Amino acid sequence: MALNLDSKIPSGPIEQKWQKAKFEMKLVNPANKRKYNVIVVGSGLAGGAAAASLGELGYNVKCFCFQDSPRRAHSIAAQGGINAAKNYQNDGDSVYRLFYDTVKGGDFRAREANVYRLAEVSVDIIDQCVAQGVPFAREYGGVLANRSFGGAQVSRTFYARGQTGQQLLLGCYQALERQVDAGRVKMLYRYEMLELVVIDGRARGIITRNMVTGEIESHVADAVVLGTGGYGNVFYLSTNAKGSNATAIWRAYKKGAGFANPCYTQIHPTCIPQSGDYQSKLTLMSESLRNDGRIWVPTKKADTRDPNTIPETERDYYLERRYPAFGNLCPRDIASRAAKVACDEGYGVGPGGRGVYLDFSESINRLGRNVIEERYGNLFEIYERITGDDPYKMPMRIYPAVHYTMGGLWVDYQLQSTIPGLFVLGEANFSDHGANRLGASALMQGLADGYFVIPYTMGNYLAGVKPGGVDATHQEFKAAKEAVDARTKKFLSIKGKKTVDDFHRELGKVMWEYCGMARNAAGLDHAIARIPELRAEFWENVNVPGSGAELNQSLERAGRVADFLELGELLCRDARIREESCGGHFREEYQTEDGEAKRDDVNFCHAAVWEYLGDNKVPARNTEPLEFEHVHLAQRNYK
Amino acid sequence: MKIILNIWRQQNATSAGRMVRYEVPNANEHMSFLEMLDVLNEELTRKGEDPVTFEHDCREGICGCCGFMIDGVPHGPQRGTTVCQLHMRHFHDGDELWLEPFRAKAFPVIKDLMVDRSAFDRIIASGGFISVNTGSAPDGNALPVIKKCSDMAMDAAACIGCGACVASCPNASASLFVSAKISHLGQLPQGQAERDRRASRMVLKMTDEGFGYCTNTGECEAVCPKGIKIENIARMHRDYIKASATFREETSGGGAG
Numbered sequence: 001m002a003l004n005l006d007s008k009i010p011s012g013p014i015e016q017k018w019q020k021a022k023f024e025m026k027l028v029n030p031a032n033k034r035k036y037n038v039i040v041v042g043s044g045l046a047g048g049a050a051a052a053s054l055g056e057l058g059y060n061v062k063c064f065c066f067q068d069s070p071r072r073a074h075s076i077a078a079q080g081g082i083n084a085a086k087n088y089q090n091d092g093d094s095v096y097r098l099f100y101d102t103v104k105g106g107d108f109r110a111r112e113a114n115v116y117r118l119a120e121v122s123v124d125i126i127d128q129c130v131a132q133g134v135p136f137a138r139e140y141g142g143v144l145a146n147r148s149f150g151g152a153q154v155s156r157t158f159y160a161r162g163q164t165g166q167q168l169l170l171g172c173y174q175a176l177e178r179q180v181d182a183g184r185v186k187m188l189y190r191y192e193m194l195e196l197v198v199i200d201g202r203a204r205g206i207i208t209r210n211m212v213t214g215e216i217e218s219h220v221a222d223a224v225v226l227g228t229g230g231y232g233n234v235f236y237l238s239t240n241a242k243g244s245n246a247t248a249i250w251r252a253y254k255k256g257a258g259f260a261n262p263c264y265t266q267i268h269p270t271c272i273p274q275s276g277d278y279q280s281k282l283t284l285m286s287e288s289l290r291n292d293g294r295i296w297v298p299t300k301k302a303d304t305r306d307p308n309t310i311p312e313t314e315r316d317y318y319l320e321r322r323y324p325a326f327g328n329l330c331p332r333d334i335a336s337r338a339a340k341v342a343c344d345e346g347y348g349v350g351p352g353g354r355g356v357y358l359d360f361s362e363s364i365n366r367l368g369r370n371v372i373e374e375r376y377g378n379l380f381e382i383y384e385r386i387t388g389d390d391p392y393k394m395p396m397r398i399y400p401a402v403h404y405t406m407g408g409l410w411v412d413y414q415l416q417s418t419i420p421g422l423f424v425l426g427e428a429n430f431s432d433h434g435a436n437r438l439g440a441s442a443l444m445q446g447l448a449d450g451y452f453v454i455p456y457t458m459g460n461y462l463a464g465v466k467p468g469g470v471d472a473t474h475q476e477f478k479a480a481k482e483a484v485d486a487r488t489k490k491f492l493s494i495k496g497k498k499t500v501d502d503f504h505r506e507l508g509k510v511m512w513e514y515c516g517m518a519r520n521a522a523g524l525d526h527a528i529a530r531i532p533e534l535r536a537e538f539w540e541n542v543n544v545p546g547s548g549a550e551l552n553q554s555l556e557r558a559g560r561v562a563d564f565l566e567l568g569e570l571l572c573r574d575a576r577i578r579e580e581s582c583g584g585h586f587r588e589e590y591q592t593e594d595g596e597a598k599r600d601d602v603n604f605c606h607a608a609v610w611e612y613l614g615d616n617k618v619p620a621r622n623t624e625p626l627e628f629e630h631v632h633l634a635q636r637n638y639k
Numbered sequence: 640m641k642i643i644l645n646i647w648r649q650q651n652a653t654s655a656g657r658m659v660r661y662e663v664p665n666a667n668e669h670m671s672f673l674e675m676l677d678v679l680n681e682e683l684t685r686k687g688e689d690p691v692t693f694e695h696d697c698r699e700g701i702c703g704c705c706g707f708m709i710d711g712v713p714h715g716p717q718r719g720t721t722v723c724q725l726h727m728r729h730f731h732d733g734d735e736l737w738l739e740p741f742r743a744k745a746f747p748v749i750k751d752l753m754v755d756r757s758a759f760d761r762i763i764a765s766g767g768f769i770s771v772n773t774g775s776a777p778d779g780n781a782l783p784v785i786k787k788c789s790d791m792a793m794d795a796a797a798c799i800g801c802g803a804c805v806a807s808c809p810n811a812s813a814s815l816f817v818s819a820k821i822s823h824l825g826q827l828p829q830g831q832a833e834r835d836r837r838a839s840r841m842v843l844k845m846t847d848e849g850f851g852y853c854t855n856t857g858e859c860e861a862v863c864p865k866g867i868k869i870e871n872i873a874r875m876h877r878d879y880i881k882a883s884a885t886f887r888e889e890t891s892g893g894g895a896g
Contacts, residue, residue, distance in 0.1 A: 142783025
């Protein structure tokens with residue numbers, strides 16, 4: 001059975017589509033809203049904004065997060081900023097230009113209508129956040145300040161020092177807690193969603209585990225929203241939080257939700273390099289640093305001199321050389337690959353030659369240390385804490401790392417998945433960033449989806465269904481709960497010889513080696529064969545200590561890693577079949593003479609949407625053709 | 640390097656806890672403190688023992704999940720640093736350390752080094768926000784904000800809600816946490832309409848939740864990983880005193896029409 005991939009893009013000129021869609025949507029009258037129950041899973045910018053906004057409208061909302069508070073969601077770690085087409089700088093920005101930059105930045109693999117809407121509502125996000133008290137950076141005259149980000153030639157990024165994600169999330173969290181106090185939202189923290197329940201073709205609830213007591217519970221609703229983030233931790237080492245996981249979207253996929261473009265993963269160019277095998281995660285150094293930092297490697301291979309003693313003539317500022325128009329601010333996929341190329345050719349610095357310099361000395365000389373400190377002080381502190389080096393005196397050493405996943409559950413223009421009543425927001429969906437996300441666009445998308453899209457599209461959906469009608473005694477709830485119980489028992493009964501992290505690390509190595517920054521057919525074939533072996537070994541030889549009826553962090557990780565062991569294979573399959581290079585998906589076989597990504601628009605100008613057909617069966621690949629009426633297909637040029 | 644750890648082990652909220660001694664023979668100076676605990680936990684798991692439970696998530700010092708006492712100091716010996724950002728290069732071979740959960744009546748222990756800090760959420764819910772529904776905001780530049788005010792609001796807003804201030808305070812007061820929010824919103828023009836209400840409700844809620852009151856010890860500022868200043872507490876006191884004189888919770892009045 002093929003998936004129904006009707007994107008439901010409204011007709012008419014692109015500038016009027018969202019207005020038209022909003023007008024055409026059905027409404028739920030205020031007195032009826034309280035009769036509907038909505039579940040929101042995840043409390044980051046997408047989930048938290050959705051829960052708060054739906055609560056404000058009067059729906060009964062239950063919001064779940066696995067952390068001890070909604071304020072912990074990983075949106076909090078976003079550093080650099082949020083884009084919006086305000087054109088406060090009078091430098092030529094517009095909704096159309098933000099739309100254009102985002103489609104082009106995504107290497108022509110996003111849906112135009114969604115991206116246009118994103119650019120359109122971006123301006124409202126800034127207004128909303130300012131009103132909530134988000135302390136954005138300001139100029140002396142009291143107006144909002146902007147900085148530049150990769151892939152754009154205008155300054156449209158709003159920021160709160162190096163803690164923009166934190167401040168936006170706290171604004172969202174405060175709005176959410178206000179609804180908790182008002183009784184409109186019930187917040188369930190330390191809860192993990194372990195199953196989606198679908199009844200008569202509609203998403204009707206979830207099964208959760210109370211992470212303190214271990215109790216498995218059923219939650220019934222009229223609609224379910226997932227704002228559970230991306231799946232970057234399939235690589236084990238990434239800039240994601242340790243708890244970030246794909247279980248919610250993976251469970252939904254296995255219940256019938258299409259999974260789109262899993263191979264589109266973003267490798268962020270500026271992260272602190274790995275220091276050892278015990279490494280638990282990688283730390284990002286914000287892209288905003290590329291405003292004032294210059295990236296270089298020595299012109300001599302394996303140069304171990306102190307970087308401060310290397311003269312200008314013996315430095316290769318390779319981004320400025322290769323991409324003079326955008327220089328250090330070229331998009332992430334391009335900057336990452338350029339760093340890999342430099343290191344592969346032997347010019348890398350630091351242990352193992354896996355690093356390049358990000359140097360602030362020129363900016364410090366030009367602007368003064370105090371200006372650099374005001375702009376990036378906390379980032380410099382993070383760097384010094386982790387590495388023990390002072391970046392005011394010594395160039396940072398950086399290397400690319402897995403950061404964000406553009407792929408995710410397929411959604412239509414209403415942000416509804418292929419399962420009616422299941423909506424997917426933020427990084428968890430696939431819709432807006434194509435094959436590469438531009439910096440400062442993740443915060444924009446999370447909040448756009450949560451504050452300004454779902455409040456409309458949820459109403460449109462609920463207006464067409466009667467509230468209630470099923471409860472937790474329904475056969476589907478019982479079956480889903482039993483499946484979760486059985487799985488939990490299975491994890492605890494194996495009592496093998498390896499830890500959960502042993503398997504996760506091993507999976508991460510396979511993913512990074514064969515499906516990382518550069519991919520090829522032979523490597524992917526190897527990974528597609530290797531991952532099922534690893535999965536089989538996991539189910540025979542993992543050791544999960546403790547019991548299910550208590551707080552058990554090993555058990556929590558086991559469930560997440562079990563799902564990553566399945567998702568990793570799908571990611572490699574998608575990368576194998578997409579025989580082109582685009583954005584973050586770089587296939588070595590498909591590149592231009594000067595090493596740039598070479599798309600194949602004849603055969604691959606579509607979203608690949610995977611359909612689950614059963615365990616150990618090859619999933620079906622469906623496609624949604626992408627049409628570009630406004631931004632004409634071309635090889636991206638940042639030169 | 641070898642590290643000796645005495646760690647508080649407690650099965651659940653109702654059971655008794657005790658210190659248990661462990662050795663980590665293969666730590667190295669580049670590890671973060673939590674990575675050193677990961678190594679211990681992997682070892683315990685391999686031996687079939689229950690690994691040590693501790694809260695953590697981003698490991699970048701921003702989510703506020705992590706935090707426990709190292710030798711009686713929240714987040715350990717390095718100033719301005721969460722325990723996830725604390726690296727082993729600040730310790731020496733053979734060091735013996737004592738790890739305990741944050742201790743406060745309002746932070747009951749859940750397991751080992753993990754405590755329940757949900758009281759913080761309830762304090763925020765009592766008034767730590769600006770009431771503005773989605774969609775009702777004016778243009779972002781319609782209301783200029785003096786840069787100094789915005790910067791000072793940001794200084795206070797940098798709080799990560801980890802609870803180190805409570806754990807370090809002899810009164811287990813949450814004043815630094817509460818005042819950071821009151822100070823963040825109270826210094827912005829957007830936050831003026833609810834300023835009295837916010838101060839009044841949040842301070843009362845703090846007491847309700849079982850936190851003590853501030854006696855100007857200053858431990859909280861000394862251990863805060865984000866450098867939140869106790870001048871915020873002074874601001875909170877001023878706002879609270881003013882609110883006590885002027886603010887009354889609304890009683891239900893008659894509806895219009």
